[in-house]
Amino acid sequence: MTTTVTLSRNPFGHLVATLADGSVHESVTPVRAFPIAAPDEGFSLTGHDGHEVAWLDRLDQLDAASRALIEEELASREFMPEIRHIRSVSTFATPSQWTVDTDRGEFSFTLKGEEDIRRVGGDTLLIADSHGVQFLIRHRLQMDRHSRRILDRFL
Structure with a gap:
Protein backbone atom coordinates (compact mmCIF):
# COMPACT_ATOMS: atom_id res chain seq x y z
CA MET A 1 0.00 0.00 0.00
CA THR A 2 1.43 3.39 -0.94
CA THR A 3 0.30 6.72 0.37
CA THR A 4 -0.43 9.85 -1.60
CA VAL A 5 2.69 11.71 -0.47
CA THR A 6 5.47 12.11 -3.01
CA LEU A 7 8.87 13.47 -2.02
CA SER A 8 11.58 15.15 -4.05
CA ARG A 9 14.45 17.56 -3.46
CA ASN A 10 14.45 21.19 -4.54
CA PRO A 11 17.56 22.84 -6.06
CA PHE A 12 18.75 23.72 -2.53
CA GLY A 13 18.65 20.06 -1.43
CA HIS A 14 15.60 20.45 0.84
CA LEU A 15 12.82 17.87 0.87
CA SER A 23 -0.45 21.09 -2.23
CA VAL A 24 3.33 21.41 -2.22
CA HIS A 25 5.26 21.86 1.01
CA GLU A 26 8.88 23.03 0.82
CA SER A 27 11.59 22.13 3.34
CA VAL A 28 9.80 19.28 5.13
CA THR A 29 11.59 17.31 7.80
CA PRO A 30 10.88 13.65 8.61
CA VAL A 31 10.59 12.93 12.34
CA ARG A 32 10.30 9.50 13.93
CA ALA A 33 7.45 9.28 16.43
CA PHE A 34 9.12 6.52 18.47
CA PRO A 35 12.84 6.50 17.53
CA ILE A 36 13.83 3.89 20.12
CA ALA A 37 10.75 1.79 20.86
CA ALA A 38 9.47 1.52 17.26
CA PRO A 39 11.97 3.10 14.84
CA ASP A 40 10.21 1.71 11.75
CA GLU A 41 6.73 2.91 12.68
CA GLY A 42 5.19 6.36 12.81
CA PHE A 43 6.73 9.23 10.85
CA SER A 44 5.64 12.81 10.72
CA LEU A 45 6.60 15.14 7.90
CA THR A 46 6.81 18.61 9.41
CA GLY A 47 7.01 21.89 7.57
CA HIS A 48 9.56 24.64 8.16
CA ASP A 49 7.18 26.10 10.79
CA GLY A 50 7.19 22.84 12.78
CA HIS A 51 3.59 21.93 11.98
CA GLU A 52 2.77 18.47 10.68
CA VAL A 53 2.18 18.29 6.93
CA ALA A 54 1.63 14.53 6.63
CA TRP A 55 1.68 11.36 8.74
CA LEU A 56 3.06 8.01 7.63
CA ASP A 57 2.37 4.84 9.58
CA ARG A 58 5.31 3.08 7.91
CA LEU A 59 7.90 3.99 5.29
CA ASP A 60 6.80 1.09 3.08
CA GLN A 61 3.68 3.18 2.34
CA LEU A 62 5.87 5.30 0.08
CA ASP A 63 7.25 4.65 -3.36
CA ALA A 64 10.89 3.52 -3.41
CA ALA A 65 12.31 6.92 -4.40
CA SER A 66 10.43 8.81 -1.64
CA ARG A 67 11.36 6.15 0.92
CA ALA A 68 15.04 6.48 -0.02
CA LEU A 69 14.88 10.26 0.42
CA ILE A 70 13.42 9.94 3.93
CA GLU A 71 15.98 7.30 4.94
CA GLU A 72 18.78 9.50 3.60
CA GLU A 73 17.46 12.52 5.50
CA LEU A 74 17.08 10.58 8.76
CA ALA A 75 20.59 9.12 8.44
CA SER A 76 22.09 12.59 8.02
CA ARG A 77 20.35 13.90 11.18
CA GLU A 78 20.34 10.92 13.52
CA PHE A 79 23.48 9.65 15.20
CA MET A 80 22.91 7.13 17.94
CA PRO A 81 25.47 4.32 17.98
CA GLU A 82 24.21 1.08 19.50
CA ILE A 83 26.54 -0.44 22.10
CA ARG A 84 27.09 -4.15 21.50
CA HIS A 85 29.90 -4.84 24.01
CA ILE A 86 31.61 -2.91 26.81
CA ARG A 87 35.34 -3.52 26.60
CA SER A 88 36.44 -1.63 29.69
CA VAL A 89 35.61 1.06 32.22
CA SER A 90 38.41 3.02 33.87
CA THR A 91 36.72 3.10 37.29
CA PHE A 92 33.35 2.31 38.84
CA ALA A 93 33.21 5.85 40.21
CA THR A 94 32.23 8.72 37.95
CA PRO A 95 33.50 10.33 35.89
CA SER A 96 34.83 7.25 34.13
CA GLN A 97 36.26 6.46 30.73
CA TRP A 98 34.36 3.78 28.79
CA THR A 99 35.62 1.82 25.79
CA VAL A 100 32.83 0.10 23.87
CA ASP A 101 32.13 -1.72 20.62
CA THR A 102 29.13 -0.33 18.72
CA ASP A 103 27.39 -0.99 15.45
CA ARG A 104 29.60 1.81 14.05
CA GLY A 105 32.94 0.66 15.45
CA GLU A 106 34.93 1.11 18.65
CA PHE A 107 34.37 4.26 20.73
CA SER A 108 35.79 5.70 23.91
CA PHE A 109 33.81 8.24 25.87
CA THR A 110 33.54 9.79 29.31
CA LEU A 111 30.52 9.09 31.50
CA LYS A 112 30.13 12.13 33.77
CA GLY A 113 27.65 10.62 36.21
CA GLU A 114 25.39 7.67 36.82
CA GLU A 115 22.40 9.88 36.00
CA ASP A 116 23.64 9.89 32.38
CA ILE A 117 22.48 6.26 32.07
CA ARG A 118 18.70 6.27 31.60
CA ARG A 119 16.25 3.40 31.36
CA VAL A 120 14.01 3.90 28.37
CA GLY A 121 11.79 0.89 28.86
CA GLY A 122 12.19 -2.82 29.36
CA ASP A 123 15.89 -3.59 29.10
CA THR A 124 16.69 -0.61 26.84
CA LEU A 125 19.15 2.05 28.04
CA LEU A 126 20.40 5.40 26.77
CA ILE A 127 23.87 6.52 27.82
CA ALA A 128 24.90 10.14 27.28
CA ASP A 129 28.60 10.88 27.10
CA SER A 130 30.26 14.09 28.29
CA HIS A 131 29.73 15.68 24.84
CA GLY A 132 26.01 14.86 24.69
CA VAL A 133 26.30 11.95 22.25
CA GLN A 134 23.60 9.39 22.97
CA PHE A 154 26.25 1.67 37.43
CA LEU A 155 22.49 0.99 37.58
Missing part, protein backbone atom coordinates in the same frame (compact mmCIF):
# COMPACT_ATOMS: atom_id res chain seq x y z
CA VAL A 16 9.60 18.85 -0.90
CA ALA A 17 6.36 16.97 -0.16
CA THR A 18 3.53 16.91 -2.68
CA LEU A 19 0.25 15.74 -1.16
CA ALA A 20 -2.79 14.11 -2.80
CA ASP A 21 -4.67 17.42 -2.86
CA GLY A 22 -1.86 18.89 -4.99
CA PHE A 135 24.55 5.69 22.92
CA LEU A 136 21.80 3.09 22.79
CA ILE A 137 21.75 -0.31 24.46
CA ARG A 138 18.70 -1.94 22.94
CA HIS A 139 18.76 -5.28 24.81
CA ARG A 140 20.82 -5.02 28.00
CA LEU A 141 19.90 -8.50 29.16
CA GLN A 142 21.09 -10.03 25.88
CA MET A 143 24.58 -8.55 26.15
CA ASP A 144 27.55 -10.71 27.14
CA ARG A 145 28.15 -11.36 30.84
CA HIS A 146 31.12 -8.96 31.11
CA SER A 147 29.09 -6.06 29.70
CA ARG A 148 26.07 -6.81 31.90
CA ARG A 149 28.23 -6.88 35.03
CA ILE A 150 29.70 -3.48 34.25
CA LEU A 151 26.25 -2.01 33.62
CA ASP A 152 24.90 -3.52 36.83
CA ARG A 153 27.57 -1.62 38.81
